[in-house]
Amino acid sequence: xxxxxxxxxxxxxxxxxxxxxxxxxxxxxxxxxxxxxxxxxxxxxxxxxxxxxxxxxxxxxxxxxxxxxxxxxxxxxxxxxxxxxxxxxxxxxxxxxxxxxxxxxxxxxxxxxxxxxxxxxxxxxxxxxxxxxxxxxxxxxxxxxxxxxxxxxxxxxxxxxxxxxxxxxxxxxxxxxxxxxxxxxxxxxxxxxxxxxxxxxxxxxxxxxxxxxxxxxxxxxxxxxxxxxxxxxxxxxxxxxxxx
Amino acid sequence: xxxxxxxxxxxxxxxxxxxxxxxxxxxxxxxxxxxxxxxxxxxxxxxxxxxxxxxxxxxxxxxxxxxxxxxxxxxxxxxxxxxxxxxxxxxxxxxxxxxxxxxxxxxxxxxxxxxxxxxxxxxxxxxxxxxxxxxxxxxxxxxxxxxxxxxxxxxxxxxxxxxxxxxxxxxxxxxxxxxxxxxxxxxxxxxxxxxxxxxxxxxxxxxxxxxxxxxxxxxxxxxxxxxxxxxxxxxxxxxxxxxxxxxxxxxxxxxxxxxxxxxxxxxxxxxxxxxxxxxxxxxxx
Numbered sequence: 001x002x003x004x005x006x007x008x009x010x011x012x013x014x015x016x017x018x019x020x021x022x023x024x025x026x027x028x029x030x031x032x033x034x035x036x037x038x039x040x041x042x043x044x045x046x047x048x049x050x051x052x053x054x055x056x057x058x059x060x061x062x063x064x065x066x067x068x069x070x071x072x073x074x075x076x077x078x079x080x081x082x083x084x085x086x087x088x089x090x091x092x093x094x095x096x097x098x099x100x101x102x103x104x105x106x107x108x109x110x111x112x113x114x115x116x117x118x119x120x121x122x123x124x125x126x127x128x129x130x131x132x133x134x135x136x137x138x139x140x141x142x143x144x145x146x147x148x149x150x151x152x153x154x155x156x157x158x159x160x161x162x163x164x165x166x167x168x169x170x171x172x173x174x175x176x177x178x179x180x181x182x183x184x185x186x187x188x189x190x191x192x193x194x195x196x197x198x199x200x201x202x203x204x205x206x207x208x209x210x211x212x213x214x215x216x217x218x219x220x221x222x223x224x225x226x227x228x229x230x231x232x233x234x235x236x237x238x239x240x241x242x243x244x
Numbered sequence: 245x246x247x248x249x250x251x252x253x254x255x256x257x258x259x260x261x262x263x264x265x266x267x268x269x270x271x272x273x274x275x276x277x278x279x280x281x282x283x284x285x286x287x288x289x290x291x292x293x294x295x296x297x298x299x300x301x302x303x304x305x306x307x308x309x310x311x312x313x314x315x316x317x318x319x320x321x322x323x324x325x326x327x328x329x330x331x332x333x334x335x336x337x338x339x340x341x342x343x344x345x346x347x348x349x350x351x352x353x354x355x356x357x358x359x360x361x362x363x364x365x366x367x368x369x370x371x372x373x374x375x376x377x378x379x380x381x382x383x384x385x386x387x388x389x390x391x392x393x394x395x396x397x398x399x400x401x402x403x404x405x406x407x408x409x410x411x412x413x414x415x416x417x418x419x420x421x422x423x424x425x426x427x428x429x430x431x432x433x434x435x436x437x438x439x440x441x442x443x444x445x446x447x448x449x450x451x452x453x454x455x456x457x458x459x460x461x462x463x464x465x466x467x468x469x470x471x472x473x474x475x476x477x478x479x480x481x482x483x484x485x486x487x488x489x490x491x492x493x494x495x496x497x498x499x500x501x502x503x504x505x506x507x508x509x510x511x512x513x514x515x516x517x518x519x520x521x522x523x524x525x526x527x528x529x
Binding site: 052073074075083085090091098101102103109110 | 393395396397398400401403404406407408410411412413414415416417418419421422425526527528
């Protein structure tokens with residue numbers, strides 16, 4: 001089943017088409033890789049899918065709900081989407097624990113005024129922090145974490161939301177091997193839970209290892225798609241990466 | 245002594261309420277004196293021109309400040325960072341101009357004299373000690389109300405908005421509503437301080453609610469510490485007592501007042517250089 005689709009999606013920056021009439025279909029319960037050279041429009045695509053940017057034209061269809069204008073950032077959660085950022089965006093001057101609690105507690109303004117976090121919320125936080133190995137650091141401020149720990153905390157934050165679609169923007173970049181392993185296991189576990197994962201990644205080895213399907217983008221356009229092994233062999237993919 | 249304690253309590257209420265917006269939510273607002281003024285004028289006008297009692301005027305002041313801050317907050321919600329600060333600067337200036345020029349209501353520069361003291365259940369608060377007890381009760385109430393807000397899930401979202409508004413939005417939180425709500429809560433609390441101020445000093449005019457007053461309240465919370473309610477109380481205590489302490493320094497007569505201002509400025513600068521989070525702050529701007 002296709003859970004997330006774009007149809008002729010377009011985004012221009014000063015006349016340059018960062019995403020150029022892009023139509024892709026993303027399968028539920030799979031890991032879909034998006035690769036391409038720098039500036040090929042991968043992050044712009046994720047920003048369009050998560051409402052950070054407004055599309056110029058085209059459609060985004062999430063689980064059958066069609067949007068041909070902007071999805072506002074605070075609405076994407078209700079579409080069942082969550083994401084990480086290429087440059088980690090944590091709540092720096094808050095504790096590791098609060099970084100998780102804040103995304104699992106009440107979203108309604110007035111109800112949240114009368115809510116204190118409960119054992120239930122703490123349990124979710126403990127579960128995801130244990131998973132990324134940050135439970136011991138729960139009382140530290142986020143800005144005191146190392147780069148790798150910060151990336152892991154950002155991933156833990158998305159896990160806590162328990163939504164259907166996860167957009168990961170280079171989650172492995174800059175991680176030590178043992179941390180890469182943790183992230184890799186998390187992605188595979190999500191797939192086992194029938195969650196949908198969109199993965200932007202530069203490491204071809206990881207793409208081969210993890211992805212069920214790959215879209216290759218170049219200059220905002222879809223260059224080719226298919227199974228990782230067959231796609232990565234194609235001449236145009238190699239050329240795009242090596243600059244022809 | 246009671247005089248200083250009363251002033252301290254009024255400024256502690258102002259500081260705590262402003263801290264909700266600046267320290268917890270990260271919105272650098274310098275329009276707090278406007279809401280303080282709305283509370284003060286509501287009480288002064290009602291007590292001198294009608295039979296309305298102090299506590300009714302206090303509640304009405306809260307309602308008017310909340311309504312005005314709601315409208316201002318909608319406009320401010322479109323601004324971020326430095327532009328937000330400049331926007332609040334503009335609103336303080338506008339409201340000050342209203343206080344100064346709406347002469348039929350506020351008597352403009354002539355001010356409103358003869359504001360009576362509160363009376364409740366037969367207790368007259370004209371006596372400074374009684375008044376102090378009353379204002380301290382309200383200080384404690386404001387403290388617990390603020391604590392209730394910052395310890396709630398709502399309070400945690402405020403901090404997240406301060407840290408990264410886009411990131412928290414992506415998790416389904418409409419930052420605009422949160423920012424608007426805390427701005428209104430904060431303004432309502434400032435109005436309480438205003439009502440007490442008007443009734444205590446018995447005479448108010450627009451000069452008490454200028455931008456400089458907003459800056460003074462901001463100095464209290466930066467000095468005491470952002471995102472810490474007790475910090476605001478400490479900051480108020482320090483800045484209210486400072487002129488009294490400096491009295492003993494023995495500056496040459498004639499320039500005492502100016503010297504005190506200068507010392508006060510130097511303390512702020514030193515603090516920013518060596519302890520930017522304030523005395524017991526939990527957040528750096």
